[in-house]
Amino acid sequence: MDLNFGKKYKDFTKEVKDFCKKYKGIHFIDSSKVPLSGSFKSGEIKMTRSDWQKILIEKGYFARSIPSEYGGYGGESDIIKSRIIAEEFAKSKIPPPMGGQGIDMLVPTLLELGTEEQKQKYIKPTLHGEIIWCQGYSEPNAGSDLASLQTKGELIDGNWVINGQKIWTSTAQYSQMMFCLVRTEPDASKHAGISYLLIPMDTPGIEIRPLVDMTLNAGFNEVFFTDVTIPEKNIVGKRGEGWAVANATLSHERGSLSDPNAMMNRLNSLIDRMKKETINGEKVINNPVYRDKLMKIQGKVIAFQSNSLRVLSAKLNKNQDVKIAAMIQKLVGTELRHELEGFAIDIMGELGTLYENSPNIRDGGSWQIAYMYFLGLIIGGGTSQIQKNIISERGLGMPKEPKVQQGA
Amino acid sequence: MYFGLSEDQIFFQDNVKKFLEDNAPLDVIRKIANEDDKTSKEDLHKGIITLGINNILIPEDNGGLGLDLLFATAVSQSLGEGIATLPFSGSYVMAPIAIKYGASEEQRNFYLNEMSNNNFNFSIGFSEFFGSRNESELSFLKNKVNGKTFFVMDFDYATHIMVCDKDGQIGIVSLESTGIEVVDLITVDKTRVFKEIIFKNTEIDILENTSSSKEAIDNAIDAGRIVIAADSLGASKAMLDKAIEYSKERKQFNRAIGSFQAVKHMCAEMAAELEPCYSILWHAAHSFDSKEKNKKIMACHAKSHISDISKMVSKKATEVHGGMGFTDLLGLHYWFKRIGVNRQMLGSPEIVREEAAKSQGL
Known part of the structure; x- marks a missing residue:
């Protein structure tokens, strides 16, 4: 066991700390509605998000291993540095690099499977936050059973003509592009009939309807396609290979849904809140029942954080087997975060129910929002139940559910 | 950076595992636990030493x-x-650590030399420090101890008892001394030996540094909690492995029960909760070894968290086995009970979590 990252990283940590100090209090002038993945305090230094992305790339704090010809930093991939950056940014509450499905999922996919032209055209503006992407996977009748999707793509006169409907499409209303799974080979088997297409969102025939979620934000959309026509070359991989292409990105998504640094920050905010709130004149933190529950959650958070260290270690030490430890992170991380946020509401009691711009609201209402938002994450990206199927079948080697006779 | 057990540690761990697989199958455990078969037990102890x-x-x-x-x-x-x-957590972990931090140089060399020669074997009674009960109390006066303490652990081959008072002062009593009454305590877990001890003006050798410092008692209890958590985690792993194995073999409705999601999800839940337990456990031991300032918090959380998860696993893994899980025939209950007793040893989860809160200034 050795938790030191070594001298090289000590220096790097100092460099990042100094950087964080310099940019503390950064404030975006284009307060775009695309949500950032972390929380930060806004302040005096003003710039656009795109400028911020460029600064981060220039320092190698973002897009580190992406070749410079595609707009990245062009360095060696270094997960320890990535972790130090994430930790220090979270600690000093300066905005993390933009995430989102374009950066987290499409860019790695294009790097792996895209044509040279696609790489040249899309990666750089995506990294700079100039092209926002949305993901067109789920459909009303294709959720957990995603491969049964029915949105149809036909190749007519050198163009794909797309008809159908997608749902749960986050950020569709701000996006310039969609990466989308479409059934292009209706006669092939379920998984072999899908292609991965890149669709400009301003193409005629696309209609976006906001889908208001339980937080009362339109976090998702429904997207309807009526004879949407795009060039034939807007395909990643070959016809019928879309399922494999998408699976390359799904694994990118699952890892990003439960960040242990954000969790530790929230736990610390919860402790601060418990020191401030009182019941009948006594601080909540001194109430034995709440105290015990807090410690219970802290134990779980520390275990989860330690687990992510172990998973990180396996990326550096190739002989280490952490298959199941890595597999459980989405399930455990989202469930735990939901529990933590829910407990914060309980310690505030009636005041915990306040919402929007109510008088007496605590921490900007963030506890209720996150409590509901994380229920969304428990469901999204493969529900907890789907996760349990994956863990038991692929992790523990338990037998698969016998297949019911397949419809096309 | 490397987070995990080293090759040497895994090698040692596997050796012990293999030794027990070869020498202590369930029928041997049964003989020792149910029939108090001293010969079988002695063979096992000699072998593992x-x-x-x-x-x-x-x-x-x-x-x-x-x-x-x-x-x-x-x-x-x-x-x-x-x-x-x-015996392990008391005799071979807490005792040497208490001596390391609490003894004078002379005491230290004397006791540790005798221990490594296997002449001295310690049982441990530290309950007075973290959770004294109504009927118990120990008082040290000069070189004499009086009173009663419960739950003295690892008494199997004890030549000495190491006890502490409510202030964390630690002393060693030779079992050859006069004024010791040993009462057998019968717990649900018959794989280990616990005693109640009553002292009447019994001679005690107080570890010199423990009258002025709590370092010895704190370290011994932190370490004890970590290794007991490890014991529970090992027992939980065994239970989960057995549950998975059984679910693949047992057929109902013409299918292996492991193909039903109800069963599969129980196993996934156990695995999902156990994986972070390995991580917090090794992290806690590492924090202890490298004397990090959060080591007490880590030890407390490792003990209480793993106790909770192990309790869940002991229930669910039994349920996966259906009625057979409930029988003595299958012997699953030995693991169930071991986990149950570990949970209370050196502090139930609530006691330990309160210590975690206090140790971070809450």
Whole structure:
């Protein structure tokens, strides 16, 4: 066991700390509605998000291993540095690099499977936050059973003509592009009939309807396609290979849904809140029942954080087997975060129910929002139940559910 | 950076595991636990001593192996997994650590040398410090001890008892002394031996540094909690493995029950909660070994968190086995009970979590 990252990283940590100090209090002038993945305090230094992305790339704090010809930093991939950056940014509450499905999922996919032209055209503006992407996977009748999707793509006169409907499409209303799974080979088997297409969102025939979620934000959309026509070359991989292409990105998504640094920050905010709130004149933190529950959650958070260290270690030490430890992170991380946020509401009691711009609201209402938002994450990206199927079948080697006779 | 057990630690762990698989199958455990078969137990103890598990934490200068707590933790996982009917956490972990931090140099060399020669074997009674009960109380006066303490652990081969008072002062009593009454305590877990001890003006050798410092008692209890958590984690792993294996074999409705999501999800839940337990456990042992300032918080959380998860696993894994899980025939209950007793040893989860809160200034 050795938790030191070594001298090289000590220096790097100092460099990042100094950087964080310099940019503390950064404030975006284009307060775009695309949500950032972390929380930060806004302040005096003003710039656009795109400028911020460029600064981060220039320092190698973002897009580190992406070749410079595609707009990245062009360095060696270094997960320890990535972790130090994430930790220090979270600690000093300066905005993390933009995430989102374009950066987290499409860019790695294009790097792996895209044509040279696609790489040249899309990666750089995506990294700079100039092209926002949305993901067109789920459909009303294709959720957990995603491969049964029915949105149809036909190749007519050198163009794909797309008809159908997608749902749960986050950020569709701000996006310039969609990466989308479409059934292009209706006669092939379920998984072999899908292609991965890149669709400009301003193409005629696309209609976006906001889908208001339980937080009362339109976090998702429904997207309807009526004879949407795009060039034939807007395909990643070959016809019928879309399922494999998408699976390359799904694994990118699952890892990003439960960040242990954000969790530790929230736990610390919860402790601060418990020191401030009182019941009948006594601080909540001194109430034995709440105290015990807090410690219970802290134990779980520390275990989860330690687990992510172990998973990180396996990326550096190739002989280490952490298959199941890595597999459980989405399930455990989202469930735990939901529990933590829910407990914060309980310690505030009636005041915990306040919402929007109510008088007496605590921490900007963030506890209720996150409590509901994380229920969304428990469901999204493969529900907890789907996760349990994956863990038991692929992790523990338990037998698969016998297949019911397949419809096309 | 490397987060995990080293090759040496895994090797040691596997050796202990293999030894128990070869020498302590369920019928041997049953003989020892149910029929008090002293010969079988003695053979097992002698065998495992040759692997050196009694000497892990004793410095090389005193004839020990001079290894750290992470080694002991790795070994303890195997002992729990193989449900070893042997002393460990008290005799071979807490005792040398209490002596290391609490003894004068003279005491230290004397006791540690005798321990590594296997002449002295310690049982441990520290309950007065973390959770004294109504009927118990120990008082040390000069070199005499009076009163009663419960739950003295690892009494199996004890030549000495190490006890402490409510202030964390630690003393050693030789079982050859006069004024000792030993009462058998019968717990649900018959794989281990617990006693109640009543002292009447009994001679005690107080560890010199413990009258002015709590370092010895704190370290001994932190370490004890970590290795007991490891024992529970090993036992939980054994239970989950058995549940998975059974679910693949047992057929109902013409299918292996492991193909039903209801069963599969129970196993996934156990695995999902157990994985972070390995991580917090090794992290806690590492924090202890490298004397990090959060080591007490880590030890407390490792103990209470793993106790909770193990309790869940002991229930669910039994349920996966259906009615058979409830029988003595299958013997699953040995692991269930081991986990149940570990949970209370050195502080129930609530007691331990309160210590975690206090130790971070809350």
